[in-house]
Amino acid sequence: MRDGTGWLTKPLMFVSSYAPLFIMLAIRFEDVWLRAGCALAAAVGLIALPTVMRLQEVGSPTEHSVTDVEPAGSGASSYLAGYLLPFLTVSSPTAADLIAYGVFLVVAFLVHMRTELIQVNPTLFLYGWRIFSITDANGLQTHLICKERILTGDRVMAYRMTDDVLVATTSR
Template identity: 30%
Template sequence: MSTRALLFLSSYSPLFLILSMRGWRDSRYLAVGLGIIALLSISGLVLFLRLARKLQASRLFVASVKSRDGDVMSYIVTYLLPFLAIKMNDKMDVASLGLLLSVVGVLYVNSNLIHTNPILSIMGYHLFEIEDSDRKTSTLICKRSYIRTGSELSAVSVGDYVLMEKS
């Protein structure tokens, strides 16, 4: 599974849990399935972050930096979807929601939308878009809330254009 796909699934785990709770009376099998997907995606993210800390880091010079923490709030709008009278026992509602989540998933994975992961925020991570001295733009996942332009940091590559600071 790609880094972006894991980040997408984990970013939607709160939605899956909400759908699971809302659909418990209508379809227990679907509710349990969504709950399992949510728990597995969060567990996968935690394991991924632990393994990433063990990778060999390299030094990089931050030529420019932009905080992306604020992007999470715009993402929250998608969490309103389950409250739009979706019934878990209505196959058309479930299918249309599945189609919508599939389209959003493809857009998320193929675009640079990893800035929008509330689970990373809950876990205390901050997201930055940085440009290094080679003019390569990447997303940096780190625990610090501020990075200064011109600073040097130690980071590991955890995916295409995705870095994690090693502290």
């Protein structure tokens, strides 16, 4: 994670990926402070994503000739299991409930930081981004975040977001 937002990239992408979850929790909770906290977390996530994407445009993009491309949604079903949380919560949680929710978020954060889950981010899709798993002509296997469909044979100009994720600027 050399470029853009550096070491903040994955934490900010984590917060952005759970923005829809925090919106659902804000709707579900009755306590005004819990609603406000969840609404604030959602707002931070919704603002963080376009900010992170814009800050990736540091330095010069590199060209990648795509030799293999697949949709990168294979982890989506297991990731979205975390979105069951609002439906399993109570509207007036106890302190123990809140601690349990916090433990869930800490575990989800740690998993996000140590895996390639950055490519499964519902907020990216809400903003119109697509995510592909690609291999380029140099043998680089990575995830590519882009606004348009990528096909084998396309040439893509992209910035490096993390060690295993690129953000496209243009293709063809």
